């Protein structure tokens with residue numbers, strides 16, 4: 515194992531080995547079981563959210579608090595971003611002031627590429643446009659492993675607005691790498707063949723899946739020309755009561771949220787015993803603690819020096 519650590523950015527799961535990802539899942543579950551959190555009181559973080567967020571921002575804040583980090587306040591609405599400052603200059607400024615790491619959500623897919631070449635402090639990607647949402651994927655994996663012990667061999671169907679969803683893209687890639695059988699479902703016009711997952715109808719999906727992962731329609735990333743009728747969408751692509759009754763007894767329902775109740779899922783089913791939606795939110799804090807520990811720990815972590823992340 516390496517003894518000198520590189521700067522650990524957490525921008526996608528693609529750049530991590532499967533051993534590192536499994537270690538992160540294990541650490542997330544350990545924190546949930548009550549493992550003491552390490553003390554990072556010498557670290558100052560800044561959370562930069564250029565897109566709205568409830569869960570990701572709040573759970574990163576909670577994770578930073580539990581790791582005893584100092585959180586330097588930053589609001590895009592009152593910052594010099596409003597005077598035309600670039601993302602790169604904002605980040606370089608925060609690094610110069612003394613930030614040890616930046617948690618960033620931004621609408622530009624791959625925004626972090628130029629930052630990786632410029633900054634000497636870790637970048638933690640809290641979502642980039644329609645690109646990746648790796649901390650969401652980690653908490654989703656944690657929730658699946660918590661339920662089944664493994665994702666290997668499990669049938670996962672990701673349903674909805676696949677083309678515009680960073681959650682779908684992150685999850686499809688990592689689930690395939692970890693041995694799950696992954697399908698897509700939802701409107702064919704939003705199906706993205708480049709994701710490399712076969713398409714099922716929603717009726718086929720509910721009968722085959724172990725894990726049904728529902729997505730919100732990402733209206734903010736559409737060009738505004740699509741006719742959208744929530745009731746039609748629910749009937750054709752949503753999790754209705756009738757479809758819920760056809761799931762396997764052991765199957766679970768995930769959704770990254772925010773949920774549009776009555777659209778991708780019937781209102782009352784959000785709190786159904788097989789829904790893990792609020793458990794995912796709880797798990798998000800532990801997964802983000804594990805991510806921050808991974809970024810800032812000076813200890814070697816199993817899998818650091820492996821090179822099994824190229825597929």
Ligand code: CP
Nearest residue numbers: 567568569570770771
């Ligand atoms: N799941 C998720 O990313 O939620 P927020 O947009 O509220 O952070």
